[in-house]
Amino acid sequence: xxxxxxxxxxxxxxxxxxxxxxxxxxxxxxxxxxxxxxxxxxxxxxxxxxxxxxxxxxxxxxxxxxxxxxxxxxxxxxxxxxxxxxxxxxxxxxxxxxxxxxxxxxxxxxxxxxxxxxxxxxxxxxxxxxxxxxxxxxxxxxxxxxxxxxxxxxxxxxxxxxxxxxxxxxxxxxxxxxxxxxxxxxxxxxxxxxxxxxxxxxxxxxxxxxxxxxxxxxxxxxxxxxxxxxxxxxxxxxxxxxxxxxxxxxx
Amino acid sequence: xxxxxxxxxxxxxxxxxxxxxxxxxxxxxxxxxxxxxxxxxxxxxxxxxxxxxxxxxxxxxxxxxxxxxxxxxxxxxxxxxxxxxxxxxxxxxxxxxxxxxxxxxxxxxxxxxxxxxxxxxxxxxxxxxxxxxxxxxxxxxxxxxxxxxxxxxxxxxxxxxxxxxxxxxxxxxxxxxxxxxxxxxxxxxxxxxxxxxxxxxxxxxxxxxxxxxxxxxxxxxxxxxxxxxxxxxxxxxxxxxxxxxxxxxxx
Numbered sequence: 001x002x003x004x005x006x007x008x009x010x011x012x013x014x015x016x017x018x019x020x021x022x023x024x025x026x027x028x029x030x031x032x033x034x035x036x037x038x039x040x041x042x043x044x045x046x047x048x049x050x051x052x053x054x055x056x057x058x059x060x061x062x063x064x065x066x067x068x069x070x071x072x073x074x075x076x077x078x079x080x081x082x083x084x085x086x087x088x089x090x091x092x093x094x095x096x097x098x099x100x101x102x103x104x105x106x107x108x109x110x111x112x113x114x115x116x117x118x119x120x121x122x123x124x125x126x127x128x129x130x131x132x133x134x135x136x137x138x139x140x141x142x143x144x145x146x147x148x149x150x151x152x153x154x155x156x157x158x159x160x161x162x163x164x165x166x167x168x169x170x171x172x173x174x175x176x177x178x179x180x181x182x183x184x185x186x187x188x189x190x191x192x193x194x195x196x197x198x199x200x201x202x203x204x205x206x207x208x209x210x211x212x213x214x215x216x217x218x219x220x221x222x223x224x225x226x227x228x229x230x231x232x233x234x235x236x237x238x239x240x241x242x243x244x245x246x247x248x249x250x251x
Numbered sequence: 252x253x254x255x256x257x258x259x260x261x262x263x264x265x266x267x268x269x270x271x272x273x274x275x276x277x278x279x280x281x282x283x284x285x286x287x288x289x290x291x292x293x294x295x296x297x298x299x300x301x302x303x304x305x306x307x308x309x310x311x312x313x314x315x316x317x318x319x320x321x322x323x324x325x326x327x328x329x330x331x332x333x334x335x336x337x338x339x340x341x342x343x344x345x346x347x348x349x350x351x352x353x354x355x356x357x358x359x360x361x362x363x364x365x366x367x368x369x370x371x372x373x374x375x376x377x378x379x380x381x382x383x384x385x386x387x388x389x390x391x392x393x394x395x396x397x398x399x400x401x402x403x404x405x406x407x408x409x410x411x412x413x414x415x416x417x418x419x420x421x422x423x424x425x426x427x428x429x430x431x432x433x434x435x436x437x438x439x440x441x442x443x444x445x446x447x448x449x450x451x452x453x454x455x456x457x458x459x460x461x462x463x464x465x466x467x468x469x470x471x472x473x474x475x476x477x478x479x480x481x482x483x484x485x486x487x488x489x490x491x492x493x494x495x496x497x498x499x500x501x502x
Binding site: 056084090091119 | 262307328335340342371377
């Protein structure tokens with residue numbers, strides 16, 4: 001059965017999340033249904049990450065086995081045709097070896113959290129960013145974020161519902177940068193705990209407001225205590241950017 | 252009666268256009284209602300331009316007289332409060348002299364038309380751009396667009412419904428540029444005819460596809476014949492960017 005690597009872009013607001021669930025429409029179910037309509041039989045689609053309700057992706061990676069051999073471009077166009085009019089697009093599809101697994105072969109995942117820092121309400125960016133009206137100091141946020149880099153027990157930044165076997169993870173990189181009204185928090189790690197990036201974003205927003213210091217972030221991390229986390233940022237601003245694999249294809 | 256200059260941002264998709272109409276919600280009516288809720292009596296709001304159904308603005312200028320004296324920031328925040336949850340934001344409000352008129356004092360209007368040039372369907376940019384899947388040559392579009400600059404009879408690029416007294420207008424400037432998948436067509440003039448920018452965008456898209464040449468655009472312009480226009484681009488990609496006034500405040 002030929003296997004395809006898909007790169008997906010989606011606007012997550014109308015969905016219960018990536019993963020198929022009983023309580024509403026998911027991105028996974030939408031892509032599986034599009035694939036079933038294309039090939040005429042059930043198809044299973046596996047993603048590199050399980051984004052939450054309302055979380056977006058600019059480069060989610062997934063794999064799917066199809067019963068027949070098609071070129072990647074045919075798969076891309078056919079899935080896009082059957083996905084209409086949903087806000088999900090297959091950016092690319094390419095045939096991969098049988099050993100490729102979107103989740104288990106993934107070496108690193110990169111997320112970005114977007115804050116729009118302005119007093120006026122959002123118009124075009126509704127459900128696409130977290131608006132904070134109080135002026136934020138992005139440099140202080142970046143500085144404080146650096147205490148999170150490395151291998152730590154991230155219990156403080158982990159949702160109670162997290163299913164990960166261990167709260168110990170390695171954060172490769174985190175940066176906070178401003179471009180006009182926009183503040184971007186970008187994080188890279190092999191894997192993340194449930195709500196980890198949103199917990200970082202909410203906590204760092206407190207630094208941006210001047211309520212928390214870099215030392216407060218360090219103390220909260222070291223406490224390994226969920227009650228020491230800052231507010232958890234809403235899903236609206238979170239984007240799965242891309243996933244890295246051994247072939248160094250930056251997806 | 253103190254007069255205020257408002258700068259407005261709005262996502263136009265849910266509206267019948269700027270102007271108050273019987274057949275559906277308009278941006279003008281929404282702002283007037285917000286102002287009425289704020290001051291407790293009817294307020295009339297006049298805009299620099301009348302954008303069509305589905306057309307957006309990043310910097311529409313309007314004026315409104317209010318029965319009492321407030322600071323600009325109070326007006327901005329109060330209108331934004333009463334506009335919720337609509338995708339309309341007052342970016343700024345400032346007190347102006349009685350002789351200021353958003354429409355009649357306006358020296359130039361700048362519009363931008365946004366094309367997303369990609370094969371995949373739109374997700375985040377649905378209703379926010381015109382997707383064209385065939386690769387477009389933006390340089391050729393820019394080159395051809397230059398024949399439109401200057402004072403011309405723009406009958407070819409004018410909707411049948413246009414209420415302007417004359418089809419003769421001066422186009423100050425038009426440029427076409429590409430940034431990744433995005434192609435921006437930016438136009439500046441004292442005033443525009445109905446559907447003029449969308450008629451330009453549709454016609455120039457034919458140049459981008461290689462179907463029309465620069466000479467074809469010139470011939471169509473000189474024919475002063477509506478039937479010689481290319482396709483009229485959809486409203487989704489059109490943005491009112493800003494309006495210029497004598498004080499050189501770039502709105």
